[in-house]
Amino acid sequence: MSKILIIDKDVEICKTLNNLFIKEGYDVCVANTGKEGILKVKEENPDIIILEPKLSDMDGISLIKEHLPTVENKSIIILTEYGNVDMAVQSMKLGVFDYIIKPPEEKKLLLSIKNALETKLLRQKVKDLSDQFYVACKAYFFIGNDPSIKRILEMAKKVASTDVTILIEGESGVGKEQIARLIHAHSLRKDKPFIAIDCGTFPDSLIESEFFGYEKGAFTGADKRKPGQFEIAEGGTIFLNEISNLPLSAQQKLLRVLQEREIQHLGGTKTIKIDVRILSDSNVSLEKRVLNKEFREDLYHRLNEFKIIVPPLRERGDDIFLLSNYFLEEANKGFYKQVRGFSDDVKELFLLYHWPGNVRELKSTVKRAVLLADDIVMIEHLPPAIQLLKNTIKPIETIQNQEETEAEEEVPYKSKFKKNRLLLESERKVILGLLKKYDNNRTKTAKELGITRRALYYKLKKLDL
Ligand SMILES: Nc1ncnc2c1ncn2[C@@H]1O[C@H](COP(=O)(O)OP(=O)(O)OP(=O)(O)O)[C@@H](O)[C@H]1O
Ligand SMILES: [Mg+2]
Numbered sequence: 001m002s003k004i005l006i007i008d009k010d011v012e013i014c015k016t017l018n019n020l021f022i023k024e025g026y027d028v029c030v031a032n033t034g035k036e037g038i039l040k041v042k043e044e045n046p047d048i049i050i051l052e053p054k055l056s057d058m059d060g061i062s063l064i065k066e067h068l069p070t071v072e073n074k075s076i077i078i079l080t081e082y083g084n085v086d087m088a089v090q091s092m093k094l095g096v097f098d099y100i101i102k103p104p105e106e107k108k109l110l111l112s113i114k115n116a117l118e119t120k121l122l123r124q125k126v127k128d129l130s131d132q133f134y135v136a137c138k139a140y141f142f143i144g145n146d147p148s149i150k151r152i153l154e155m156a157k158k159v160a161s162t163d164v165t166i167l168i169e170g171e172s173g174v175g176k177e178q179i180a181r182l183i184h185a186h187s188l189r190k191d192k193p194f195i196a197i198d199c200g201t202f203p204d205s206l207i208e209s210e211f212f213g214y215e216k217g218a219f220t221g222a223d224k225r226k227p228g229q230f231e232i233a234e235g236g237t238i239f240l241n242e243i244s245n246l247p248l249s250a251q252q253k254l255l256r257v258l259q260e261r262e263i264q265h266l267g268g269t270k271t272i273k274i275d276v277r278i279l280s281d282s283n284v285s286l287e288k289r290v291l292n293k294e295f296r297e298d299l300y301h302r303l304n305e306f307k308i309i310v311p312p313l314r315e316r317g318d319d320i321f322l323l324s325n326y327f328l329e330e331a332n333k334g335f336y337k338q339v340r341g342f343s344d345d346v347k348e349l350f351l352l353y354h355w356p357g358n359v360r361e362l363k364s365t366v367k368r369a370v371l372l373a374d375d376i377v378m379i380e381h382l383p384p385a386i387q388l389l390k391n392t393i394k395p396i397e398t399i400q401n402q403e404e405t406e407a408e409e410e411v412p413y414k415s416k417f418k419k420n421r422l423l424l425e426s427e428r429k430v431i432l433g434l435l436k437k438y439d440n441n442r443t444k445t446a447k448e449l450g451i452t453r454r455a456l457y458y459k460l461k462k463l464d465l
Helices: 011-023 034-044 060-067 085-093 106-140 147-160 176-185 204-212 248-260 286-291 297-303 319-335 344-352 358-372 396-405 421-437 442-449 453-462
Strands: 003-007 027-031 048-051 076-080 098-101 166-169 194-198 237-241 262-264 271-273 277-282 306-309
Touching: 003 011, 003 034, 011 027, 011 106, 027 034, 034 048, 034 060, 048 060, 048 106, 060 076, 060 085, 076 085, 076 106, 085 098, 098 106, 147 176, 147 306, 166 176, 176 194, 176 237, 176 277, 204 248, 204 262, 248 262, 248 297, 286 297, 319 344, 319 358, 344 453, 421 442, 421 453, 442 453
Parallel strands: 003 027, 003 048, 048 076, 076 098, 166 277, 166 306, 194 237, 237 277
Antiparallel strands: 262 271
């Protein structure tokens, strides 16, 4: 039932409207002052507010401006006997839905309420749809252009339409769950649930009931029957996040379910057939766990009908720039900012940094930097761990001097980008010299410069070499 809040100092009008709205089947609440009105908005969460702007303790327009969030304004109908053009214009500017002069025509007022409710419903539907669309788009999203990533995406799409179990391995934060979601989104199960279960978060005693559900009275506190995640995911995909954390006792139960394709509630006797596809991920090598007898070999083979290994961010070439630009745009939207990009120094550090937390770390680094930056992300907007790298970089002149004196030794130094043309020129000379020295071998050149191959490629590109 829709709820209407009347805010008006005139007790008689409140009574009349109250009776009219109740007769029409609405739920009604009344406030006679602005203060009371603000309280009722919070407590009652009305769908529509009928507001007389002339109140004893405050003016209705400032009440809307200061105390009602914009989204609620579209559900406000002003009902006033002190109507004037100025106030009407002001309230419309604030997004008020309608402006009616007292005494209101019953039909007109009721029609306005009906329209406001319909608009509210439509707004909600549009929001729900765009949320769903966003989630769907996100599921399809995996930014990356490096050959290693392209190969993975092709593989993922190929196996998506089958029901093989897939094990996704890779360091923390490389995007394993994102790949799992992508596989689900490209499968025939895409309209059914995708349920991610974190295998490390449940104590041994809870895993069985969480995975497979329980009957009323199965244990102390089980006051009603509850389905498990495997039932909730029926027809869809279960994603077992960090499967290496699954205790041995639970591994055996999971193996049985994978073999039999049926489950039993804890405390129950009935078997329930299930149709779910299993994907799992791990940021340690599951094979090593098997060798160490920490993971059941039979379960490993069941989970690993197909394996995808996602490389760390530092091995994905220029993808770091694709991803950082994407996260920059995302953060700009989220924070209503217009940060334009990253300084050359920052790009250089992005290439040199090891990124132990991979894409997740890059995402939070960029988000934080966008919050701090005004126009361009500079070194001072980066977390200290990355900023510190700056101190390990030696200026280019040192490289040249050392190059001359220690030509035959392996020199553990790193170069520094400077916008100054002269320095770029000397940098070009050093790199060309080393490339010549190593017969164009870029790995050796990068090693001597003390930078990664990726950083060297970036430099070559930047120096037009
Ligand atoms: N290629 C990508 N494109 C866009 N966003 C990505 C990409 N890879 C990862 N992300 C984002 O980075 C974050 C970490 O990704 P995800 O959770 O998939 O990593 P993970 O490998 O499962 O991490 P963990 O091992 O810590 O569970 C998420 O916010 C995800 O949306
Ligand atoms: Mg994960």
